[in-house]
Amino acid sequence: MMEDYVLELIRDGRRVDGRKLDELRPVKVETGIIKRAEGSAKVSLGDTVVLVGVKLDIGEPFPDTPNQGILITNAEFSPIASPDFESGPPGEDAIELARVVDRGIREGKIIDFEKLCIKEGEKVWMVFIDIHVLNHKGNLVDASALAAMAALLDAKFPKYDPEKDELDRETLEGKLPINHKVVTVTLAKLNGKMLVDPIVDEEKVAEATLTIGVKEDGKVSSMQKSGGRGWFSYDEVSKAIDLAISKSKELLKHLE
């Protein structure tokens, strides 16, 4: 059984794909690949492939933040990407993933939302981040967060004509106002050991996973315990935070 094999290897600090416990899979980031989107990126973490498109539109601000733009993040686990995915509206895992990516960007103040205000209380830019999983081989969160960040950095405003209140999507001008960069690093606990960037076979037997959003200044912007039926000790969380910060630097390099 694959599950027993994964756990047995971990006991000796080894992994099915030969990586070290703290080793990421090869990372690849390509941007500007969807011409119809204002920003886009495709990220591979090993065999996990995620595509993110950023679309911009104009809408009404929320009443409690009349001078700020709006961020909406959605994730689709398309049946294209895995035999485990079914068609239909997003399930709890897709919703959770989109919300974790959204929180890292929103609460880390990655986008300068005030610069997205066109007319206070009336018109603001709306930023839509749509995450499409193309191949699921584990750790969709980190691939999605990296692709979302790359697509935001790639995004440009379509030309807006305030007189006619129209968007000219053929003419792109000016980049999205981005304050900082953020990435997430996910760790899984198996047999009491912590490893980074789990593949599906590892996720299936993980006691729990912990996703940590880290900004380029080394500060933490989000955390989410998920996966499995287990728990973390204070020391495990503490070490996970330190490891995530050190690993975040490797991922951030791909956004330069």
Add this chain to the structure above:
Amino acid sequence: MKKIEEPLIVDGKRIDGRKPEEIREIEMRVGVIKNADGSALVRFGNTMVVAAVYGPKPLLPKHLQDPEKAILRCRYGMAPFSVPERARPGPDRRSIEISKVLRLALEPAIFLEEYPRAVIEVYAEVLQADGSTRVTSINAASLALADAGVPMRDLVVGLSGGKVDGTLILDLNGKEDNNCEADIPMGFMPRGEKITLLQMDGDLTPEEVKKIIRMVIDAGKKVYEEQKKALHAKYEKEEVV
């Protein structure tokens, strides 16, 4: 993200008069829903949650059964009148996510393997929201499970920590929740300090994150005592033949 101008900490006191590490007034009662196998009402200040447990009972249809253990189903919801602007009834994306993390927070505490092919249903309804509703739901759900007689490794304690106006605090109220620099909802089993729910959003140094987690675990022991008191109180009332 701070959305208001007014300070949230004045002379070391919070807007509701609490000290930074002070928890709101706690009320806990078990056995509040007669039809349920177990139930509890938990109030932290103005945040009030009722939870009910149905089961363990056979899971139908049969193909959903797990021959090795019971399945735990959790639903977190907010009553439409629980918030200032009426909430649309039914699950939204936020409550779907919270239902999932609530399940993951409770599962490690339950001996699910004692009930193969069964389902245990946990419903947590926020009746009145003033911040920290998911951790209040954990306290209520955990008490309701114990009240239902479901065998557990420990009770699960829920408590939130965070940072407002540069100060690290515990048990965020609604205004603090909406205007904080960071919010860390946590659930854990006090014996052995096993963390079963951990979320965070905001902007913190790693040292601050660790400090808040430590503060929550230490202060959570007081919540644990209240939970045990509430369970004892129910059985002390009952007459023994």
